[in-house]
Amino acid sequence: MAICHLASLSPSPFIRFAPKRLFLSSRAFPSSLKNKSFSATTMASAVQKVLVPIANGTEPMEAVITIDVLRRAGADVTVASVEKQHQVDACHGVKLVADTLITDCVDSVFDLISLPGGMPGAATLRDCAILESMVKKQAADGRLYAAICAAPAVALASWGVLKGLKATCYPSFMEKLSSAATAVESRVQKDGHAVTSRGPGTAMEFSVALVEHLYGKDKADEVAGPMVMRSNHGEEYTLREVNFLEWKFKDTPQILVPIANGTEEMEAVMIIDILRRAKANVVVASVEDKLEIVASRKVKLVADMLLDEAVKLSYDLIVLPGGLPGAQAFSNSEKLVNLLKTQKEANRPYGAICASPAIVFEPHGLLKGKKATAYPAMCNKLSDPSEAENRVVVDGNLITSRGPGTSIEFSLAIVEKLFGRQKALEIARTMVFTKP
Incomplete structure (x- = not known):
């Protein structure tokens, strides 16, 4: 059972940052991201603060890849449990330990909040009133928010933060997503201040796209190169x-x-x-x-x-x-x-x-x-x-x-x-x- 209750929210000293224009690379990213311009919250060279909430039933690949890749870029990533304890039992028997509880994040300002998917993890994130309030505030203030797999449809769409935007999600949740956003089948989709993606197999592309938004193309390339990423995303693997x-x-x-x-x-x-x-x-x-x-x-x-x-x-x-x-x-x-x-x-x-x-x-x-x-x-x-x-x-x-x-x-x-x-x-x- 998640610990999030709206009553536990205290006033947060949110700060609005002046935007800086950045552009996604036309190379190594899905066509839905090409030629798209968007704002970053602070200078690209600054340390960016990122929140990744996790819950029992979170998809571990989606959570861990996001955390790992963003930390490679130099981001200050906080992993917050929305459960009563720091340890969560993610999908497939993977046990993760959060840095903190979501209740300890209420008064913090993040340049990015990124939700992993997995069920029932995405539903638990959706039902967390603290997290819902933080993401709605994030959207209202023009800061970046993101979700992958089930989370765009189950959480972001239900909170109303994808209205009028193009978004993608796990294939079996597309119908649910289409009731609250313009559903597209891109592996990674950026529209406004929202970034969405499809599943565990797109998590690395998703994470590198987040790096590029926060830090720019050079940093994204610097991070992606040593990871030995594929260039032919979506194609069959070979051995x-x-x-x-x-x-x-x-x-x-x-x-x-x-x-x-x-x-x-x-x-x-x-x-x-x-x-x-x-x-x-x-x-x-x-x-x-x-x-x-x-x-x-x-x-x-x-x-x-x-x-x-x-x-x-x-x-x-x-x-x-x-x-x-x-x-x-x-x-x-x-x-x-x-x-x-x-x-x-x-x-x-x-x-x-x-x-x-x-x-x-x-x-x-x-x-x-x-x-x-x-x-x-x-x-x-x-x-x-x-x-x-x-x-x-x-x-x-x-x-x-x-x-x-x-x-x-x-x-x-x-x-x-x-x-x-x-x-x-x-x-x-x-x-x-x-x-x-």
Whole structure:
């Protein structure tokens, strides 16, 4: 039950800022955003304050990608729970810990308020009177507000802040949206001070568009480049496979995803979320001495168990997210390295993304005789970088990938190896990663 009550609102010292004109890039953004001009709330070089509210049932990819990308740009992002406690149980069993409660944000002014989707999370956000009042004030004062997936239709439309504007949302909510806005099928739509988007598979495009609005094209390009984003949004994913090997499992595949302080949160959450969508049994294990870890962009994630407990089990697949400090923690974990070596020796699948192939697998002999890829700046550490330019590489029982912007492709490739390409494409369409 959400804690938001209108009676708890106190007068807020909102400040109106003079607008500055900015323009979205015509490259790497949807056509609905091209040639659109709009105002930023402060100087593009200033630190922008952003609020991302979360609730039980929030879609974790949409929340975490938004937080991560905006923090990469230098934004001061506050993650606020609209529940009675800081920890929320997001969709697909992902546990997130907010920075604060929404009641503590009443007197703050934000340059952007961005709502993730997911059900029933979007409905809980809608029913939060504090959040509703803040977003209505945001719209009235000409400051940026945004929502993705179910949230544009369920929350923004019901609050009346999309009236007369073009907006988009998750495909199955388009009819609901059309009663309160001009519904369009753009992957990202900007109109007035509202930015909307379609689902988990458009969350990275959505987040980079928010960066460009707040900071300008140069900053958006600076943030997008290192993430290794796709240029062909909406198209089917591809993978490079050599030495074909069928991945086998009994009943339900058992998958281990370790996390550590400094793990790249986008990569971890996308892997966990997508594999659980495929109905795999995913165990999230902390290599630290407690369940809660602080990821690379300060997102707080809660594991299912400690690695000490997780190593007692057997897995059909072990898959490592990246993030340099997290990968170093994995490499320094004797228990995890031994588990990975046992996995390889048993010819059972294992994989990694971003820094982890180079920092964990390579020095411990887990890439010997294998083709692999890694984060571009670390491919020179690979003993065989001949396939490193590919976004996803499968070599027998090994799968590797490049970075945050390849995480969905990486996860879908795992689904394909376990359940077949049709299942992977079905999930891709459901997430609006590919065209629905």
